[in-house]
Amino acid sequence: MSKALKEITLGRVFIYLFLIAGAVIMIFPFYWMITGAFKSYVEIGQYPPLWWPTTFNFDNFVIAFEMAPFLTYFRNSVVAMVGSVSLCAFTTILASFAFSKLNFPGKHVIFGLLLGLMMIPFEMIIITNFRTIIDIKIYNTIFALIIPFTSSIFYTYILKGFFDSIPDSLYQAARVDGCSNWKYLWRVMVPIARPSLVTIILLNAIASWNSFMWPMLAVVERDLRTLPFGLYAFVSEGGAETQLMMAASTIIVVPMIILFLFARKQIVNGVARGGLKG
Amino acid sequence: MSARSVGKKNKVSLKSKVEPYLYLAPFAIGVLLFTLYPIVNVVLMSFKENYNFINQSYSGWGLGNYLYVLKDAYFIQAYKNTFMYVFVVIPISTCLSVVIATLLNQKIKFSGMFQTAYFLPMVTSTIAIGFAWRFMFNHKTGIINYLLSFFGVEAINWLQIPKYNFPALCIYGVWAILPFTIILLLSGLQNIDPMYYTAAKVDGAGPIKSFFRITLPLLAPTIFLVLCVNTISTFKVYNELFPLFQGPGIASNLFTVVYYIYYQFRIKTPSKYGYAAAAAVILFLTIFVFTMIQRFVEKLTKD
Amino acid sequence: MKITIEHLTKDFGSMIAVNDFNAVIESGELIALLGPSGCGKSTMLNMISGILPSTTGKIYFDEDDVTEVTPEKRGVGLVFQNYALYPHMTVLENIAFPLEIKKVKKAEREAKAKEMAKLVHVDMLLDRKPKQLSGGQQQRVAIARALIKNPRVLLLDEPLSNLDARLRIEMREEIRRIQQETQVTTIFVTHDQEEAMSISDHIVLMKDGFLQQVARPQELYDEPANCFVADFLGNPPINKTFGVVSNGKIVLDGGCEVELEAAKNLPEGKKVTLSMRAEAIVVDEDLVNAEGTVVETYVMGKEVLAYVELGDYKVRAYIPAEKSFGKGQKVTVGLKKRGVFVFDAETGERLA
Numbered sequence: 043m044s045k046a047l048k049e050i051t052l053g054r055v056f057i058y059l060f061l062i063a064g065a066v067i068m069i070f071p072f073y074w075m076i077t078g079a080f081k082s083y084v085e086i087g088q089y090p091p092l093w094w095p096t097t098f099n100f101d102n103f104v105i106a107f108e109m110a111p112f113l114t115y116f117r118n119s120v121v122a123m124v125g126s127v128s129l130c131a132f133t134t135i136l137a138s139f140a141f142s143k144l145n146f147p148g149k150h151v152i153f154g155l156l157l158g159l160m161m162i163p164f165e166m167i168i169i170t171n172f173r174t175i176i177d178i179k180i181y182n183t184i185f186a187l188i189i190p191f192t193s194s195i196f197y198t199y200i201l202k203g204f205f206d207s208i209p210d211s212l213y214q215a216a217r218v219d220g221c222s223n224w225k226y227l228w229r230v231m232v233p234i235a236r237p238s239l240v241t242i243i244l245l246n247a248i249a250s251w252n253s254f255m256w257p258m259l260a261v262v263e264r265d266l267r268t269l270p271f272g273l274y275a276f277v278s279e280g281g282a283e284t285q286l287m288m289a290a291s292t293i294i295v296v297p298m299i300i301l302f303l304f305a306r307k308q309i310v311n312g313v314a315r316g317g318l319k320g
Numbered sequence: 321m322s323a324r325s326v327g328k329k330n331k332v333s334l335k336s337k338v339e340p341y342l343y344l345a346p347f348a349i350g351v352l353l354f355t356l357y358p359i360v361n362v363v364l365m366s367f368k369e370n371y372n373f374i375n376q377s378y379s380g381w382g383l384g385n386y387l388y389v390l391k392d393a394y395f396i397q398a399y400k401n402t403f404m405y406v407f408v409v410i411p412i413s414t415c416l417s418v419v420i421a422t423l424l425n426q427k428i429k430f431s432g433m434f435q436t437a438y439f440l441p442m443v444t445s446t447i448a449i450g451f452a453w454r455f456m457f458n459h460k461t462g463i464i465n466y467l468l469s470f471f472g473v474e475a476i477n478w479l480q481i482p483k484y485n486f487p488a489l490c491i492y493g494v495w496a497i498l499p500f501t502i503i504l505l506l507s508g509l510q511n512i513d514p515m516y517y518t519a520a521k522v523d524g525a526g527p528i529k530s531f532f533r534i535t536l537p538l539l540a541p542t543i544f545l546v547l548c549v550n551t552i553s554t555f556k557v558y559n560e561l562f563p564l565f566q567g568p569g570i571a572s573n574l575f576t577v578v579y580y581i582y583y584q585f586r587i588k589t590p591s592k593y594g595y596a597a598a599a600a601v602i603l604f605l606t607i608f609v610f611t612m613i614q615r616f617v618e619k620l621t622k623d
Numbered sequence: 624m625k626i627t628i629e630h631l632t633k634d635f636g637s638m639i640a641v642n643d644f645n646a647v648i649e650s651g652e653l654i655a656l657l658g659p660s661g662c663g664k665s666t667m668l669n670m671i672s673g674i675l676p677s678t679t680g681k682i683y684f685d686e687d688d689v690t691e692v693t694p695e696k697r698g699v700g701l702v703f704q705n706y707a708l709y710p711h712m713t714v715l716e717n718i719a720f721p722l723e724i725k726k727v728k729k730a731e732r733e734a735k736a737k738e739m740a741k742l743v744h745v746d747m748l749l750d751r752k753p754k755q756l757s758g759g760q761q762q763r764v765a766i767a768r769a770l771i772k773n774p775r776v777l778l779l780d781e782p783l784s785n786l787d788a789r790l791r792i793e794m795r796e797e798i799r800r801i802q803q804e805t806q807v808t809t810i811f812v813t814h815d816q817e818e819a820m821s822i823s824d825h826i827v828l829m830k831d832g833f834l835q836q837v838a839r840p841q842e843l844y845d846e847p848a849n850c851f852v853a854d855f856l857g858n859p860p861i862n863k864t865f866g867v868v869s870n871g872k873i874v875l876d877g878g879c880e881v882e883l884e885a886a887k888n889l890p891e892g893k894k895v896t897l898s899m900r901a902e903a904i905v906v907d908e909d910l911v912n913a914e915g916t917v918v919e920t921y922v923m924g925k926e927v928l929a930y931v932e933l934g935d936y937k938v939r940a941y942i943p944a945e946k947s948f949g950k951g952q953k954v955t956v957g958l959k960k961r962g963v964f965v966f967d968a969e970t971g972e973r974l975a
Binding site: 329330333 | 693
Binding site for chain 2: 053057058060061064065067068069070071072074075078086087088089090091132133134136137139140141144145146149156159161162163165166167168169170171172173174189190191192193195198223248251252254255259269270273274277278284287288290291292294295298299301302303306309310313314315317
């Protein structure tokens with residue numbers, strides 16, 4: 043083997059070793075959480091730590107479900123997610139279409155203002171929003187987890203960008219054929235924009251599923267909690283044992299892991315596009 | 321010009337005038353009620369003295385809230401902690417990400433698997449995976465102390481001794497922000513024309529040389545963008561506190577700006593909305609400065 | 624269907640794209656809307672289709688005033704420069720789409736779409752998506768989609784500009800064929816004079832939002848209404864010289880005297896533009912209007928392109944290959960009747 047070739051091979055080996063080491067560190071908390079969920083009370087307290095549970099059974103999950111209504115939390119999370127994501131997708135589609143293809147006075151000024159609003163941190167407006175949901179009498183209801191999230195400037199900005207890339211001639215062609223705006227939007231724009239839409243919906247769904255701060259403020263009743271809030275309450279109120287804590291955490295994380303495994307490319311592309319734009 | 325003034329103007333149909341607003345309405349309601357109005361309201365609230373949340377009364381206008389907040393030891397601590405956190409997490413995560421993204425951008429096998437591993441933390445609940453970290457940080461039985469023991473490090477009580485809280489938060493913070501950072505940098509790398517690398521190879525540049533002379537300079541705009549975006553997002557550090565410490569550190573030693581806002585209007589009784597609002601405005605102004613720097617530099621690099 | 628346009632104006636605020644435009648387009652004709660880019664021809668087309676509302680003026684389809692009628696109610700078929708095919712629909716779905724909007728039953732509209740596909744020769748591509756088609760095929764599909772509603776007028780915006788040279792010639796003949804088979808009044812926009820000359824019945828020539836001339840192609844070439852029209856048409860470009868009328872002659876800048884029958888009636892001292900097509904100039908023959916000097920010659924096969932100096936101007940002339948001239952040789956220059964025009968140098972209007 044020539045010297046140059048040796049160097050190249052050595053370099054490749056180093057790259058792989060480095061990447062594998064990094065990947066192990068990134069994955070490890072998941073591994074530790076899921077294996078922890080299957081360890082017994084005794085096993086989890088052992089030192090040195092057990093790398094692998096001795097038996098696999100779902101006892102911890104059963105106990106966790108008995109101690110706190112995780113099924114209800116799960117249902118609430120799903121309802122809040124489906125509700126806010128679908129309403130948000132609807133308003134986003136309509137608004138993006140108006141900003142991209144329709145003409146009205148002040149369009150550019152309004153859009154510029156919206157872009158300015160995009161840098162407002164949610165944490166800043168949360169104080170008033172808390173007050174607002176009380177005033178409109180949805181405090182401590184499932185609607186409190188949906189209604190404030192029906193409009194998103196960020197997703198509208200992203201989708202409008204995509205709509206802009208669809209040539210205007212398509213719109214004019216449809217208009218000449220007698221196609222109404224409404225029909226054009228749903229029959230032509232939305233099918234063409236489907237990849238972008240799916241990305242937006244995925245990102246929004248992930249954000250909704252994982253949201254913690256707002257549900258903690260907006261609902262008090264135990265039966266209205268979503269998973270992250272429910273999990274936190276389960277640990278902080280009940281002082282749950284570690285293996286139960288891991289089991290409950292696993293319940294929240296696994297759906298998103300599955301989603302990610304199936305839609306990794308779309309999620310990653312969406313994050314890259316959104317991040318580089320925003 | 322004559323034709324312009326002669327003859328009446330042709331009409332545009334009423335429907336096409338009204339229709340755009342109908343499309344905007346559902347979106348606008350949400351934005352007005354839950355974004356625009358709250359901003360105005362928070363800014364106003366921050367100047368109201370002795371604001372009472374229940375009956376919405378206040379004794380007058382003034383800077384009282386700001387004066388209180390800026391003198392409040394908790395707020396000063398929160399601001400310091402937040403800055404410290406940003407200054408630790410951002411450089412470490414960015415450096416690591418540049419290296420990892422560069423390696424991931426090579427022609428490697430199993431790149432799909434590697435990407436899955438590196439990006440997975442991005443989609444998972446801060447709370448849930450935070451509990452896993454809490455388990456890993458455990459003083460007596462935690463895996464981290466166990467691994468450190470091989471290097472002769474005495475068991476560290478990460479979670480229960482205040483001075484170790486901050487390092488624990490940073491370790492978790494770096495881990496959690498890596499995926500997003502790598503994705504952005506990787507996407508920046510993929511926008512670099514491979515032609516440059518071919519040219520460099522022809523000129524005899526090795527991989528190290530081409531990293532420093534080609535990759536880094538061409539990636540610089542993306543790196544800068546990532547720095548700004550991440551600075552803004554780390555500035556809002558808050559959720560991470562809950563799974564690790566169930567609050568701002570074990571002894572109220574890890575207040576952050578966002579936690580301070582939450583503390584003023586939710587933990588304290590009676591709630592201090594004015595203080596929370598003032599802190600929120602200060603948070604916004606800080607973020608605003610970073611955003612402006614970002615825009616400014618972006619413009620500079622574009623021209 | 625006859626189209627009548629009266630005093631039509633489009634004011635975009637920052638600019639007037641079409642200015643006081645008047646024209647009549649006869650039923651069943653193929654009309655080219657010709658002009659340099661930015662002359663307002665696409666704006667004109669969009670106003671006829673109704674996509675763009677006009678500022679003032681009237682448009683009539685036969686006797687109907689359609690000025691304020693929305694595009695879908697005008698019964699126009701429109702073909703876009705980039706074809707504007709819906710990328711997610713098949714060829715069949717694309718062609719049938721206008722009928723789908725009209726809520727025509729599926730079987731009926733598909734039958735009609737297939738008929739249209741046959742007319743434009745894409746009937747073997749019905750299940751393809753636009754991406755899988757060549758430019759020419761996409762163009763055909765776009766035409767079929769525009770024709771399926773039996774429009775009163777077919778409008779094509781730069782239909783050939785996205786095609787390569789060979790396809791362009793094929794497609795323009797196709798457009799002619801389809802137009803003659805369907806007998807639908809057709810207007811197409813182009814900036815390519817050759818395209819306009821070769822297939823249209825009448826050419827409408829525009830510049831800076833103003834109508835310049837409406838005429839049959841040959842007439843436009845032989846009898847330009849003004850200097851712009853003469854400049855715009857012809858290849859190589861018309862030779863353009865400036866001079867002053869003096870004693871019934873035109874004295875070009877630089878002193879060259881041109882004797883011209885037409886100049887005799889022009890007022891003394893008038894500043895004029897003398898425009899001559901290359902093929903209207905003969906060198907060293909019986910016909911003599913002026914004297915010049917050969918500056919350069921290029922052998923181009925069957926003929927020679929010669930540059931002859933007339934005063935300050937170098938004009939192009941074609942001379943038979945068997946004649947040969949040396950550089951600097953003094954020659955006589957003759958101007959034929961056809962292809963030589965005199966325009967007012969200030970207004971550009973045709974004087975003779």
